[in-house]
Amino acid sequence: MRAFPVVLPSGQKYWTVLDDDLEVVPAADRWLRNLRFGRDRAELTTKAYAGSVALYLRWCRSTNRQWVSAGRDLGLFIIWLKYIPAPRGGVVPVVQSGPGAEPVRGERRVNRVLVAVRGLLSYAVSVSEAPRSVLGQIYELADNRDLPAEAQGEDGGLFYRLRPVHRLREPDTEVDRAADAELAAMFAACHNARDRLIVLLVGRVGLRRGQVAGLRRSDVHLLPDSRALGCDYPGAHVHVRRRENVNGAWSKSRHAWVAPLDFLVVSAFDLYYEERHRLLGSGGSDFLLVNLFRAPLGEPVSPEAVGELLERLSARAGLGRRVGAHMARRAFASNVADAGGTPDEVQAALGQKSPASQGPYLFPDPGRVRAAVERVPSPRGIDGAEGGR
DSSP: OEEEEEEOTTSOEEEEEEOTTSOBOHHHHHHHHIIIIISOOOHHHHHHHHHHHHHHHHHHHHTTOOTTTGGGGHHHHHHHHHHOOOOBTTBOOOOOOSTTOOOSSOHHHHHHHHHHHHHHHHHHHHTTSSOTHHHHHHEEEEEGGGSOGGGSOTTOOOOEEEEESSOOOOOOOOOOOOOHHHHHHHHHHOSSHHHHHHHHHHHTSOOOHHHHHHOBGGGEEOSSOOGGGTOOOOSSEEEEOOOOOTTOOOOSOSSOEEEEOOHHHHHHHHHHHHHHHHHHTTOSOSBSSBOSSSSSTTOBOOHHHHHHHHHHHHHHTTOSSOOOHHHHHHHHHHHHHHTTOOHHHHHHHHTOSSGGGGGGGOOOOHHHHHHHHHTSOOOTTTSHHHHTO
């Protein structure tokens, strides 16, 4: 079993699952196509889900289970996932398994696989390819009383939801932002104008890597007045839109939004346009960021290439850790808030529809937190001479 990319005659892409005879697994293929085109999910989402479903189907085959009814045994599947590595060259490496053995997949990876498996089984039930009893094997009915108060709704009423039966407890991981000094060091480590623009787009505009790779030249409006282009948004900005892109770029936001640009980013655009014209002339695709230094010249960079660039720059700048696009996005949101940006301004700058979505991106500057604490007046009888009596 393996995940496999599919390119349709229309140029649209998704991932499916092939069996050992390189035949498409029909049920998995229908579900993945429905995810991609029926539910408007990203190509990379189908890639991740296809790989996870391939693991599930491989386990079912190796243990002589039917995939439509193996949901009741997902506890055993979890153990298999934790200790059985992926095949290499068609052969599964011999490793120690069982108590005391070193797991080959962590809790987070196992849970992501289970999300895909539950998705496949739920879809199979919805199209009558699996009995409805399967839902009772993978979900239990829960109510909202165990949810935080802010997630229980304004009316305070009781409601029910499906809660996964099989899920590992994940270790707490520290969510961090990129430091301004780190982004400045990465900017200084760039060898060309294109890479410097990419650093600014993630760290000073707050775009995700898929949004960076998906920008078209027509999305960029650098003039103070863009009404001649049919755009009423004031000042320099870029339009962020979800599209089907040949490089697999995908904007997570379903709605289009506008990201303002400051003078530093506008200057970086000017230098990049000069560099691109010097190397490509007027050629190349309509994508903003293209290959300038390796073949195929003029073709759009991919989201993976953006991630790899940031990883190289982190090492080249001697940061001691990998600073990715999401860490840079958190730094951008935190800097907007630290500069006095209101919650609705931070929300708009991030291109988010819900005010609650900005929470994970805000990391207040320690100096601002200390200043806020020091602004709190001391109670009478504690400060000054009275406090020393």
